[in-house]
Amino acid sequence: MDKKPSADMKKSAAKKQTAKASRSDFYRLRLYIAGQTPNSIAAIANLKKICEEKLQGKYRIEVVDLLEKPQLAKGDQIIAIPTLVRRLPPPVKKIIGNLSKTESVIVGLDLQPAR
Amino acid sequence: MLRVKPKVVRTSLAKIPTGIQGLDELTGGGLPKGRVTLVCGRAGCGKSLLAMEFLVHGAVRYGEPGVCMDFEETEEKLTVNVASLGFDLRELSKRKKLVVDYVSIDRSQIAETGEYNLDGLFIRLAQAVKAIKAKRVVLDSVEALFSGIADSAILRSELRRLFRWLEDQKLTTIVTGEAGDRTLTRHGLEEYIADCVISLDHRVTEQISTRRLRVVKYRGTSHGTDEYPFLIGEDGISVVPITSLVLTHRALTERISTGIATLDEMMEGKGFFRGSSVLVTGTAGTGKSSLAANFVSAACARGELCLYFTFEESPSQILRNMRSVGLSLEKWIKKGLLHFNAMRPTSTGLEGHLAVIHKQIIQLRPKVVVIDPITNLISASGSYDVKSMLVRLVDFLKVEQITSMFTNLTFAGDPQERTAAAVSSLMDTWIVLRDSKPNGRPRRELYVLKSRGMKHSREARELVVSKRGLELGIVLRDHPQATTVEGTSTAAAAK
Numbered sequence: 001m002d003k004k005p006s007a008d009m010k011k012s013a014a015k016k017q018t019a020k021a022s023r024s025d026f027y028r029l030r031l032y033i034a035g036q037t038p039n040s041i042a043a044i045a046n047l048k049k050i051c052e053e054k055l056q057g058k059y060r061i062e063v064v065d066l067l068e069k070p071q072l073a074k075g076d077q078i079i080a081i082p083t084l085v086r087r088l089p090p091p092v093k094k095i096i097g098n099l100s101k102t103e104s105v106i107v108g109l110d111l112q113p114a115r
Numbered sequence: 116m117l118r119v120k121p122k123v124v125r126t127s128l129a130k131i132p133t134g135i136q137g138l139d140e141l142t143g144g145g146l147p148k149g150r151v152t153l154v155c156g157r158a159g160c161g162k163s164l165l166a167m168e169f170l171v172h173g174a175v176r177y178g179e180p181g182v183c184m185d186f187e188e189t190e191e192k193l194t195v196n197v198a199s200l201g202f203d204l205r206e207l208s209k210r211k212k213l214v215v216d217y218v219s220i221d222r223s224q225i226a227e228t229g230e231y232n233l234d235g236l237f238i239r240l241a242q243a244v245k246a247i248k249a250k251r252v253v254l255d256s257v258e259a260l261f262s263g264i265a266d267s268a269i270l271r272s273e274l275r276r277l278f279r280w281l282e283d284q285k286l287t288t289i290v291t292g293e294a295g296d297r298t299l300t301r302h303g304l305e306e307y308i309a310d311c312v313i314s315l316d317h318r319v320t321e322q323i324s325t326r327r328l329r330v331v332k333y334r335g336t337s338h339g340t341d342e343y344p345f346l347i348g349e350d351g352i353s354v355v356p357i358t359s360l361v362l363t364h365r366a367l368t369e370r371i372s373t374g375i376a377t378l379d380e381m382m383e384g385k386g387f388f389r390g391s392s393v394l395v396t397g398t399a400g401t402g403k404s405s406l407a408a409n410f411v412s413a414a415c416a417r418g419e420l421c422l423y424f425t426f427e428e429s430p431s432q433i434l435r436n437m438r439s440v441g442l443s444l445e446k447w448i449k450k451g452l453l454h455f456n457a458m459r460p461t462s463t464g465l466e467g468h469l470a471v472i473h474k475q476i477i478q479l480r481p482k483v484v485v486i487d488p489i490t491n492l493i494s495a496s497g498s499y500d501v502k503s504m505l506v507r508l509v510d511f512l513k514v515e516q517i518t519s520m521f522t523n524l525t526f527a528g529d530p531q532e533r534t535a536a537a538v539s540s541l542m543d544t545w546i547v548l549r550d551s552k553p554n555g556r557p558r559r560e561l562y563v564l565k566s567r568g569m570k571h572s573r574e575a576r577e578l579v580v581s582k583r584g585l586e587l588g589i590v591l592r593d594h595p596q597a598t599t600v601e602g603t604s605t606a607a608a609a610k
Contacts, residue, residue: 108226
């Protein structure tokens with residue numbers, strides 16, 4: 001199921017990846033949503049907050065709206081919305097839900113406490 | 116006087132054919148169009164195959180593209196699996212007739228962190244449906260979601276929403292489900308399915324496996340609630356239906372020769388009715404197969420296609436034996452009029468035999484069918500099963516207006532009424548063969564115990580088997596059963 005990252009990755013993301021991929025503690029996260037639903041909006045806000053607290057400067061979030069790019073759902077085997085995929089560092093991890101349970105997000109993403 | 120005319124609302128569902136042999140007859144046209152049908156059963160019962168056949172036939176025969184969301188097998192595996200049945204999924208998906216989407220659910224990778232829904236699944240399905248303008252959908256097996264999604268309250272409401280969405284989109288859908296211990300499906304999917312539920316079963320009794328299909332529910336449709344045997348053969352599933360839920364087959368008045376002139380004479384000089392069923396019982400060596408072979412040979416001489424099922428002897432053995440009584444069947448085989456089908460009775464279950472017989476008959480469309488002998492089928496199963504199987508077979512043959520002959524071996528001292536009781540009521544004509552030794556000289560005797568719709572002779576006659584063939588000799592006055600004659604047949608009297 002670990003498909004290669006889709007080709008239509010944003011250019012900026014690709015650049016940053018090459019710049020920072022060598023660093024094993026860099027987090028590349030992709031959040032799948034479907035339209036601006038309350039859960040989607042909540043998930044984006046929750047994710048930003050957690051990342052700022054735990055991963056300041058060491059993360060990149062990509063938001064994929066499946067209403068716009070439905071073809072991307074298959075690659076990451078998306079079933080539930082919202083789904084957050086930790087693409088880096090390996091291994092790939094997936095968590096679902098609006099990310100309101102901060103503790104679960106931290107455990108699910110295996111986030112180290114900010115140093 | 117005020118009379119309120121009751122509004123007759125015709126709610127009979129539109130149906131679309133599955134293309135699966137027998138299933139469409141059984142359901143009066145197929146699955147409810149634009150609705151969700153549940154197909155449930157234990158692992159290995161054939162539900163995935165049924166669903167895939169529904170899709171492939173839809174795409175190939177009925178111009179209805181289909182989407183399969185498979186929660187268990189990858190596209191590659193599925194392609195290989197159905198390729199063995201002659202379906203080329205790759206080709207179909209290249210022609211945009213079919214989309215297979217493998218949905219992988221790995222619980223270990225998924226943590227839940229708050230509210231969510233299954234929009235991802237909806238979007239994938241909608242995307243696939245849109246891409247090929249699909250009319251049919253298979254979800255196999257959606258229950259796998261229960262292992263991946265921890266919050267079953269969310270899952271259940273989402274499944275409800277999914278099924279409603281499918282119906283809104285007018286997609287004819289098959290959802291498969293694993294059978295539970297006491298329920299039709301492990302997770303109670305049947306609660307969400309209002310229109311059609313089909314249950315499959317795979318049993319092994321006395322080392323013989325039988326597969327059965329039952330329509331548990333079909334809203335707005337009269338359907339058989341019996342279990343119907345089905346077979347997974349080289350070209351997929353074939354269900355053996357009762358072809359007529361009511362007895363409506365037309366009785367023909369045409370007569371055909373029995374192949375023995377003197378036997379014809381005993382039956383108003385004309386022989387059997389076309390489309391009737393004939394039972395020939397007798398102890399070992401009384402000439403049952405010879406009688407059947409004569410019947411078949413006469414049919415071939417009329418240019419009619421014959422199908423001969425043999426459960427005891429190989430075709431070459433029958434040919435050799437028949438040569439010894441002056442009957443050459445080879446020429447009919449060469450002309451393509453006579454087809455043999457030799458099977459071991461225990462090689463498959465009763466249903467398997469029935470399905471094979473059905474399939475062969477549908478393929479060849481013969482005018483005459485011989486099953487020699489049904490005794491061996493009886494040994495393969497309980498007599499109740501045999502009866503229900505023969506009811507189906509005889510019904511089917513009659514609807515197809517095929518004249519059929521069944522031979523049955525009876526044992527000396529065994530009251531033949533008992534062995535044949537299960538089947539004789541289905542038969543239009545019953546010919547009894549027996550050995551007797553009056554004055555120490557053994558001889559074969561034949562009499563017509565019954566023959567519906569005609570004034571037949573009830574006298575026993577000696578059956579003479581020689582190099583020149585089968586012939587009936589003198590009327591045997593000393594036969595106890597033969598003396599209860601209701602009226603001497605004209606033919607016999609003329610003689």
